[in-house]
Amino acid sequence: MSLREKIETDYKNALKSKDKNKISTYRLILAGIKDLDINNRSGAEKKETDDEDIKKLLKKMIKQRSESIEIYKKNNRTDLLEIEQGEVSVLSEYLPKQLSDEDTKKICKEIISSTGATSIKDMGRVMGEIKKTHADTIDYSKAGALLKELLNK
Numbered sequence: 001m002s003l004r005e006k007i008e009t010d011y012k013n014a015l016k017s018k019d020k021n022k023i024s025t026y027r028l029i030l031a032g033i034k035d036l037d038i039n040n041r042s043g044a045e046k047k048e049t050d051d052e053d054i055k056k057l058l059k060k061m062i063k064q065r066s067e068s069i070e071i072y073k074k075n076n077r078t079d080l081l082e083i084e085q086g087e088v089s090v091l092s093e094y095l096p097k098q099l100s101d102e103d104t105k106k107i108c109k110e111i112i113s114s115t116g117a118t119s120i121k122d123m124g125r126v127m128g129e130i131k132k133t134h135a136d137t138i139d140y141s142k143a144g145a146l147l148k149e150l151l152n153k
Contacts, residue, residue, distance in 0.1 A: 003051040003094060004033060010093075021083065025090040032057045055095060055136065062091050096136040104138055108146045120151045 001009075011026035036049045036057060065084045072081040099107070111129050115122065123144075130143055 003054045004049070007033070007054075007094065021086050022090055025087045028061070028087070029058070029091070032061065058091050058094055062088055062095075065091070098139055099134070099137050101142065104142050105146055105150075107134060107138065108143055108150060112147070112150060117151060120148065123147050123151060126151075 007026065007029055011023070011030060014022040014026055033049065033054060036053050040047050040049050040053070065088045069081060069084045069088070072078075072084065107130065108126070111117075111126050111133075112122075115126055115129055117123070117126050126147055127140070127144065130138060131140075
């Protein structure tokens with residue numbers, strides 16, 4: 001079952017159970033997928049929207065909500081905060097499990113040693129290697145911060 005089919009099935013189940021928060025989140029996801037379909041059909045390189053495109057969309061949506069969560073925390077808007085957190089949990093269901101901070105740090109150290117990186121100038125090479133080997137499971141913002149810390153020593 002493709003990612004799109006799984007989302008559509010879960011959307012139908014949310015409609016049946018009348019879960020308003022999930023319904024609105026699924027509608028946002030499906031609207032984003034429709035936009036992807038339109039962009040992919042009308043672009044120079046016509047192609048079908050695949051699971052990788054949908055994963056990128058979901059990551060982008062999670063990032064947007066994470067930024068909103070930080071703002072709501074600063075402004076003590078718990079009502080909006082809970083809505084955003086609910087959306088993040090629904091969106092996260094369709095992505096591979098992200099690595100913990102410890103695992104991310106371990107992977108960063110391993111790749112630094114395997115590439116022979118010694119300074120912050122090598123960060124691009126190290127990030128490229130991380131993207132090749134751990135594209136779906138690592139949070140690049142965490143990895144970037146860790147790499148800066150490790151390479152500045």
